[in-house]
Amino acid sequence: MTFQRFIPLLAVSVSAGLVAAFLAMHLSPHKNLDLTPKSAVPALAPGPGPASYAPAVESAAPAVVNIFTTKITYEPESEVLEDRLLQYLFGDGLRPQPRRRLQNNLGSGVIIDPAGFILTNHHVVADADEIRVVLHNGTTLEAQVAGSDPDTDLAVLRAEGSDLPTITVGDSERLRVGDVVLAIGNPFGVGQTVTLGIVSATGRNQLGLNTFENFIQTDAAINPGNSGGALINAYGELVGVNTAIFSRTGGYEGIGFAIPVSLARGVMNQILNRGRVVRGWLGIAGQDVTPELARSFGLRDPRGVLVSGVLEGGPADRAGIRPGDIILHINHRAPRSAHDILDIISTLPPGDKVEIRGWRKGREFIAEAKVSERPSLQDR
Numbered sequence: 001m002t003f004q005r006f007i008p009l010l011a012v013s014v015s016a017g018l019v020a021a022f023l024a025m026h027l028s029p030h031k032n033l034d035l036t037p038k039s040a041v042p043a044l045a046p047g048p049g050p051a052s053y054a055p056a057v058e059s060a061a062p063a064v065v066n067i068f069t070t071k072i073t074y075e076p077e078s079e080v081l082e083d084r085l086l087q088y089l090f091g092d093g094l095r096p097q098p099r100r101r102l103q104n105n106l107g108s109g110v111i112i113d114p115a116g117f118i119l120t121n122h123h124v125v126a127d128a129d130e131i132r133v134v135l136h137n138g139t140t141l142e143a144q145v146a147g148s149d150p151d152t153d154l155a156v157l158r159a160e161g162s163d164l165p166t167i168t169v170g171d172s173e174r175l176r177v178g179d180v181v182l183a184i185g186n187p188f189g190v191g192q193t194v195t196l197g198i199v200s201a202t203g204r205n206q207l208g209l210n211t212f213e214n215f216i217q218t219d220a221a222i223n224p225g226n227s228g229g230a231l232i233n234a235y236g237e238l239v240g241v242n243t244a245i246f247s248r249t250g251g252y253e254g255i256g257f258a259i260p261v262s263l264a265r266g267v268m269n270q271i272l273n274r275g276r277v278v279r280g281w282l283g284i285a286g287q288d289v290t291p292e293l294a295r296s297f298g299l300r301d302p303r304g305v306l307v308s309g310v311l312e313g314g315p316a317d318r319a320g321i322r323p324g325d326i327i328l329h330i331n332h333r334a335p336r337s338a339h340d341i342l343d344i345i346s347t348l349p350p351g352d353k354v355e356i357r358g359w360r361k362g363r364e365f366i367a368e369a370k371v372s373e374r375p376s377l378q379d380r
Contacts, residue, residue, distance in 0.1 A: 050234065053182060057194050059236035062136040063111040063167035064229055066186040067120060067143075067157075069128035071103040108185035108229030109133065109157060110238060111166050112268065116141070116159035119268055120228030121243055122148045125155050133159045136192065147271030150376075151211040151279075153243055154259065154267045167230060170237025172260035175199050175216060183220040183242050183256070185229025195221035197256075204257060205339055209244050212346065213339075215257040216240045222256035231258040240264075280348035281374035282321075283314020286338035289326060297326060298362045304328040305335050307358075319369035321356065328364075329357040345371065 107124030111117070118133065125131055131143040141159040148155040175181075179199045187193050197220030204215040216231065222242050231240035240258030247253045270277045286305040294302040304326040310317050321327075327335060331354050335341045348354065350373040357366050 053180075053196065053234060056232060056234055056236035057182065057184070060167050060182075060230055060232045060238070061184055061192065061194070062165035064136065064184045064192065065109045065111060065118060065159075066134040066189075066192065067107045067109050067118075067124055067228060068132045068134065069105045069107070069125055070130040071105070071127055072129045073101045073103060106186060106189050106225050107227045108225065108242070110228070110230045110241065111159075111164050112169070114162065114164050114166050116143075116161045116164055117146065117268075117272070118143065118157040118159055119241060119264060120155050120157060121241065122150050122153045122155045124228045125157065126150075131157065133157065135161075136165070147275055147277075149267050149271065149277045151277070151374075152259065152263060152267055153210045154241065154264055156268050156271045167232075167238045168236060169261055169265070170233055170235070170239045172216065172239045172262045175202055175233075175239055175260075177201060180234045181216075181218050181220055181239065182232050182234075183218070183222050183226060183229060183258075184232065185222070185226035185242055187221075187223035187225040189225055197221070200255070202260075206337075207257070209257070212263070212342070214260060214263055215243070216260055218256050218258060219254045220256060221252045222258075223252050224250070226256075276376075278350065279346040279374040280350060280352065280371040281314075282316040282341075282345050282354075282369055282371065283311035284316040284321060284341075285309035286327070286341055288337050297359060299326070299359060303334070303336070304359065305338050305341050315369045315372045319356065319367045321358075321367060321369070322360070324360070325365070326359040327356060328359060330354055346374065 105124065105128070107120060109118040109120035109124070112119050125145055125148070131145070133141045133143045135141065141161050143157040143159040146156040146158045177199050181197060181199055183195045183197070185193065197218045199216060200219050201217040204217050205213040207213055207215065216239070218231065220231070222245050226242045229242045230238050231242050233239050238261050240260050241264050242256065242258045244257045245252060246255035267277055285308050287308050289299070289302045289304050289306050291302045293306060307321060307323055307325045307327060310321055310323055327341065330341065330344050333344055335344060348371045350371055352371045354369050354371060355366065356369055357364065359365070
């Protein structure tokens with residue numbers, strides 16, 4: 001074959017190949033595979049988040065105060081100066097006088113009412129002999145404890161002032177993990193400071209901090225002096241009262257806790273209306289039912305709360321509840337933990353009767369108990 005004859009054959013072959021490829025691409029019943037790389041996570045649409053939280057801080061900060069407390073103590077007399085021989089030789093002039101000592105503490109608070117009612121932590125003002133409140137503008141006011149609730153670590157102060165700036169109270173029940181929050185307070189006494197973070201968790205309990213726990217967890221920096229200060233949302237609304245931190249060093253490590261304003265509101269209202277917080281009480285101690293305990297008591301699955309102790313003469317004792325009983329229902333509510341029983345009973349007013357259904361020695365039982373008022377920490 002000569003070179004001149006090869007060229008037409010080559011052109012025919014190429015043309016035939018192109019036609020075949022065209023027909024295969026456009027007439028094939030199978031779709032083409034799209035091999036373009038795609039992200040496994042769809043791109044997020046631009047959100048409405050603010051470029052600055054200054055408006056929220058400007059709205060809330062004037063209602064956050066610094067609290068300075070003083071406790072007066074007396075140091076014991078020296079053992080050397082109490083020696084009877086020295087007193088005999090040198091007379092009563094050597095008898096020392098107890099030394100007066102001042103213990104200072106600092107914290108923060110939030111003005112809830114323009115008449116001067118301030119929400120803070122119980123541990124900030126506990127046993128204080130003098131309380132001073134410093135406003136955002138530098139004004140100093142004297143304050144007294146209007147009421148306190150150690151079980152939730154909350155207290156209400158009454159400052160000697162009027163027309164004070166107040167904070168807008170938000171809805172802590174609507175908080176979600178990931179929501180932006182800001183903590184405002186007086187860490188280490190350096191002055192009012194704002195820190196930013198998110199809600200890390202909600203409903204934290206059984207931390208051993210308070211009797212009643214339902215904490216908001218946040219990574220907004222909370223340090224000593226922030227206690228009692230405001231946790232606000234991105235709109236400047238109060239959603240929590242900064243209370244505690246989880247730390248191995250005593251400083252901020254990314255885990256802080258705030259009491260939700262929904263809990264604080266109820267405590268504050270009771271303090272202002274009754275002078276104290278009244279809660280229901282049965283006088284029992286309980287522990288969660290594990291799968292092993294459930295099998296040993298003849299239950300098919302782990303449910304209810306095991307009664308580990310009953311206070312003699314208390315409401316549960318008078319109702320016939322015994323250690324070793326498993327409480328399955330209280331007024332048709334099924335507690336899943338000892339913490340649940342505490343919450344259920346504490347919300348009931350003293351004098352109410354409750355139906356208790358449980359499991360005892362392989363059989364169900366029903367009892368009725370009359371709720372009493374929960375005694376204070378000093379009376380327990």
